[in-house]
Amino acid sequence: MDKVMSDKKIIALYVLPALVVIMTLVYSPIVMTGYYGLMKWDGIGKMEFIGLANYTRLLSDSMFWQSAYHSFLLAVFSVISLGGYLLISLILAGKIKGANLLRKIYLIPMLLSSVAIAQLWLRIYHPTNGVINSVLTSLGTENIPLWLADPDIVLYSIFIAIIWQYAGFYILIYYAALKNIPESLIEAARIDGATPWQIAYKIKIPLIANVIKVTIVLAVVGSLKYFDLIYVMTNGGPNGASEVMASYMYKQAFRTYDFGYGSAIGFFLLLICLVVTWVIRKLTASEEEIQY
Amino acid sequence: MKSVIENRKTTLTANKPTLRSSKHSLWQRLTKGMLYAVLILLAIIQIFPLVWLLFFSLKNNQEVFNTPPLSFPTSPKWENYVKVWTEGNIGTYFFNSVWITVVAVVITVLLASFVTFAITRMKWKYKNFVLGLFMVGLMIPVHSTLIPLFSFFVKVNLMDNPLSIILTYIAFNLPLTIMILLGFYYALPREIEEAAIMDGCSIHRMFFKIILPMTAPVMATTAIINMIYNWNEFVFVNTFISSDKYKTLTVGIQNFIGQYSTDWGAIGATLMISILPILLAFFVLSNRIVEGITSGSVKG
Numbered sequence: 001m002d003k004v005m006s007d008k009k010i011i012a013l014y015v016l017p018a019l020v021v022i023m024t025l026v027y028s029p030i031v032m033t034g035y036y037g038l039m040k041w042d043g044i045g046k047m048e049f050i051g052l053a054n055y056t057r058l059l060s061d062s063m064f065w066q067s068a069y070h071s072f073l074l075a076v077f078s079v080i081s082l083g084g085y086l087l088i089s090l091i092l093a094g095k096i097k098g099a100n101l102l103r104k105i106y107l108i109p110m111l112l113s114s115v116a117i118a119q120l121w122l123r124i125y126h127p128t129n130g131v132i133n134s135v136l137t138s139l140g141t142e143n144i145p146l147w148l149a150d151p152d153i154v155l156y157s158i159f160i161a162i163i164w165q166y167a168g169f170y171i172l173i174y175y176a177a178l179k180n181i182p183e184s185l186i187e188a189a190r191i192d193g194a195t196p197w198q199i200a201y202k203i204k205i206p207l208i209a210n211v212i213k214v215t216i217v218l219a220v221v222g223s224l225k226y227f228d229l230i231y232v233m234t235n236g237g238p239n240g241a242s243e244v245m246a247s248y249m250y251k252q253a254f255r256t257y258d259f260g261y262g263s264a265i266g267f268f269l270l271l272i273c274l275v276v277t278w279v280i281r282k283l284t285a286s287e288e289e290i291q292y
Numbered sequence: 293m294k295s296v297i298e299n300r301k302t303t304l305t306a307n308k309p310t311l312r313s314s315k316h317s318l319w320q321r322l323t324k325g326m327l328y329a330v331l332i333l334l335a336i337i338q339i340f341p342l343v344w345l346l347f348f349s350l351k352n353n354q355e356v357f358n359t360p361p362l363s364f365p366t367s368p369k370w371e372n373y374v375k376v377w378t379e380g381n382i383g384t385y386f387f388n389s390v391w392i393t394v395v396a397v398v399i400t401v402l403l404a405s406f407v408t409f410a411i412t413r414m415k416w417k418y419k420n421f422v423l424g425l426f427m428v429g430l431m432i433p434v435h436s437t438l439i440p441l442f443s444f445f446v447k448v449n450l451m452d453n454p455l456s457i458i459l460t461y462i463a464f465n466l467p468l469t470i471m472i473l474l475g476f477y478y479a480l481p482r483e484i485e486e487a488a489i490m491d492g493c494s495i496h497r498m499f500f501k502i503i504l505p506m507t508a509p510v511m512a513t514t515a516i517i518n519m520i521y522n523w524n525e526f527v528f529v530n531t532f533i534s535s536d537k538y539k540t541l542t543v544g545i546q547n548f549i550g551q552y553s554t555d556w557g558a559i560g561a562t563l564m565i566s567i568l569p570i571l572l573a574f575f576v577l578s579n580r581i582v583e584g585i586t587s588g589s590v591k592g
Contacts, residue, residue, distance in 0.1 A: 266438065
């Protein structure tokens with residue numbers, strides 16, 4: 001039995017195809033991104049080694065820092081909104097009839113492509129014919145905001161579309177985790193006279209701390225690499241007011257054909273994602289140790 | 293233990309009316325009603341833009357601009373759908389989305405099943421390391437790989453070739469697919485394998501005849517998750533594919549809408565066509581989709 005199940009040839013046959021695919025198309029590209037970042041290269045012609053010039057340029061590029069700041073803002077907003085999702089899930093996971101149907105309805109936007117969502121929200125925000133502004137006009141509001149054309153609010157407008165897209169996803173995850181808590185624990189607390197608020201705060205939330213940790217990582221990393229929706233809705237505009245790291249990288253590489261600089265941004269993005277994931281896991285892991 | 297809890301529960305519920313004043317229960321009912329209101333309001337917010345989209349896909353510009361947003365289309369303009377389907381390349385994009393999605397999903401789920409089987413059921417030294425390699429893949433942002441992938445596909449002459457997107461879909465979906473399969477494979481009883489091997493069954497035969505059929509439910513779940521991701525994917529197609537005959541729906545509609553930027557009915561119809569298959573799949577398979585999304589993220 002053991003002999004059959006440790007046949008090296010069969011193991012290689014089963015593992016190698018997938019391993020080759022992921023090594024060629026995921027791991028070797030991330031190494032190459034770092035390497036291309038050291039080059040001056042337009043994507044077609046000869047590469048010229050320029051050392052860390054692209055990376056030092058990155059450090060003094062105000063447009064890049066602006067886009068990084070926007071990505072950071074989106075990450076902060078996303079983490080804050082997790083609190084709201086958690087609250088909704090706590091309500092939903094209480095004894096609510098139709099909870100199953102409701103969480104499925106919440107999920108629907110998450111299933112659609114970001115391109116379709118972006119095109120739809122472009123019309124929701126349309127200055128004259130959009131659904132928001134036609135309601136505002138009929139209410140007699142003056143000074144109707146230009147949702148996507150005003151540099152001061154464009155990022156918030158986009159963030160509302162992001163909330164709409166992902167709310168169901170996080171609610172679903174929290175709901176599933178809350179439903180996994182053994183009913184007997186909650187019942188025991190209730191018998192001891194704990195209020196619903198105390199049960200949520202002292203029992204339910206600590207018990208799903210691990211899942212909350214995962215969602216924080218997902219929300220932060222997801223925000224850092226946010227691209228599709230912004231690319232379609234504003235393409236980083238007006239005047240860079242909604243530019244994020246991924247869209248800035250895409251422009252440098254595929255619009256201005258500065259592949260070396262684009263790669264440097266891409267590599268930076270990768271490092272940030274990995275570091276942030278690591279830091280969040282470390283931080284939340286130490287909290288856990290204190291707790292138990 | 294359980295009966296003790298049940299006992300306490302019944303005494304508790306029996307005591308409830310005497311413990312709590314009627315004022316209290318009214319207050320409770322009121323909060324419950326408010327909570328319901330919040331949940332239903334949220335559901336309306338999530339659905340409303342899509343209803344609005346459906347409505348304006350059946351209107352002409354005059355109706356869109358001059359009637360209230362949620363007014364029912366007076367005489368549904370189905371010709372919007374006919375127009376975008378016949379005038380543009382929507383049919384081609386749609387067909388491309390279907391076959392590229394199907395091919396990528398089948399290969400991904402099969403390759404992932406092979407790997408998961410070897411990692412969970414077979415005995416070898418480096419399996420944890422290999423599993424780690426696949427799992428770290430979950431954290432890699434696709435944008436960091438875009439430029440090297442672009443130059444790689446130029447080099448191997450796969451630019452503007454559907455194979456380039458199929459391969460990247462497989463590569464980037466393998467980690468998540470393996471992660472969802474893992475739990476299910478760990479739970480499979482070993483006795484079945486032992487019995488099969490005792491009977492002289494080869495590993496391949498066992499994998500295809502016994503293991504794969506047993507994992508059919510979880511394979512279906514991963515297939516659906518893969519399908520949603522591939523169907524909606526944008527940046528790879530936008531970067532690697534340039535000719536109309538290979539574009540998929542997400543990129544196709546983006547270009548198409550550019551031409552019809554003022555005809556809201558046509559835009560609405562195009563968007564509806566692109567999201568309908570996913571919505572239909574959701575109505576039929578919602579439990580599996582929900583299950584796939586939760587198992588795909590919670591275990592991370």
